[in-house]
Amino acid sequence: MQSGSTMAMACGGAFLLAGVWWAVAQLQPGQEVEGFRVPNFDEQGQLKSQLFGDRAVVRSSDLIELENVRVELYRDGLVETRISSPHCLYLRRARVVQSTSSIFIVRGDVQVTGENYRYDQRRDRFMILTNAKVVIRNARRQIPANLLPGMSGPEVPSRSATPSPHGDSVPGGAP
Numbered sequence: 001m002q003s004g005s006t007m008a009m010a011c012g013g014a015f016l017l018a019g020v021w022w023a024v025a026q027l028q029p030g031q032e033v034e035g036f037r038v039p040n041f042d043e044q045g046q047l048k049s050q051l052f053g054d055r056a057v058v059r060s061s062d063l064i065e066l067e068n069v070r071v072e073l074y075r076d077g078l079v080e081t082r083i084s085s086p087h088c089l090y091l092r093r094a095r096v097v098q099s100t101s102s103i104f105i106v107r108g109d110v111q112v113t114g115e116n117y118r119y120d121q122r123r124d125r126f127m128i129l130t131n132a133k134v135v136i137r138n139a140r141r142q143i144p145a146n147l148l149p150g151m152s153g154p155e156v157p158s159r160s161a162t163p164s165p166h167g168d169s170v171p172g173g174a175p
Helices: 004-016 018-025
Strands: 032-041 047-058 063-075 078-091 096-107 110-120 125-136 161-163 169-171
Antiparallel strands (some): 047 063, 078 096, 110 125
């Protein structure tokens, strides 16, 4: 299972991408670029991340607007994390990425979605402020059996589920 700090680093790292933001930051106010892809490599020449976008517009010397942003983070040559958002703003001086739009993050068996997000690069803090949802697929396989009440082996019996008001199933009945 991914730890909270690992997910936070993945989210934050996605927007840190110094080389990526540097490339976009070279534009002057009023300029825009469409259909861009900006790779970021480590000291050994290995691909660390890529930023893709449909459009970047420099609104002022401090504000860059990005549309249909997609980020891929790599480990050992393979995509480890994917992040996408239809719209976000990058505040250059504050080194903050923010948006009222949705965000979708996938890393292994963990999916994070929500709206109204903010990444503060200086504080290395990523927050989803509205409708945040974390889904961990295959969670039973990732939790040691001795931590599950009444379980002594690797198999966890299925329980009946009752639909919650949010359309999800709540094991053992309603909350």
